């Protein structure tokens with residue numbers, strides 16, 4: 001039997017998939033909630049073209065019969081549906097728990113809309129309980145760890161993870177984050193950092209499953 005959390009992820013995924021229409025080019029996220037969305041897309045027999053954010057998502061989409069395109073072959077992406085590890089009501093996110101943050105961010109920034117689907121455990125007042133994943137070129141991993149330590153954060157290399165681009169993930173604990181965009185900019189300036197999992201000002205909408213109902217952020221007045 002599905003847990004309440006899985007159920008809520010499914011409800012959020014269904015709400016997001018309801019925004020899709022035939023003919024759209026759709027960014028396909030990575031993780032368990034994005035997987036629920038893929039199944040919902042297949043169940044609706046929608047005629048969309050998917051742009052996957054990971055090998056794992058591409059494989060599942062193909063198995064479900066969802067046609068795919070290379071991101072560099074599509075003129076635009078109408079909408080992307082993805083999960084998140086944390087989000088705030090201002091729609092700042094931490095992503096990358098599944099190690100796909102680089103492709104997820106590239107697909108997200110090419111999209112006209114980034115719709116996030118979560119359960120209620122992901123809503124936080126301030127980002128930072130979830131460690132910030134940082135994608136790093138292997139040759140630079142020690143240097144990057146030293147720089148992150150110099151910023152006052154404990155960090156570890158995620159064991160047994162090599163990203164789709166052949167990089168490593170360093171998970172960094174900055175504590176509660178004062179300014180997500182400032183922290184993101186600082187991380188991005190470290191030589192050897194390819195990308196980080198702070199998505200500040202990119203998401204346009206969040207659907208959050210909450211005990212059998214779906215809440216949306218930003219909240220529509222009266223909801």
Ligand SMILES: O=C(CO)[C@H](O)[C@H](O)COP(=O)(O)O
Pocket residue numbers: 029030031032033034082083084085094095096097098099100101104
């Ligand atoms: O960022 C991600 C993968 O890199 C995922 O979207 C995030 O980890 C949430 O996963 P889930 O939907 O399984 O809770």
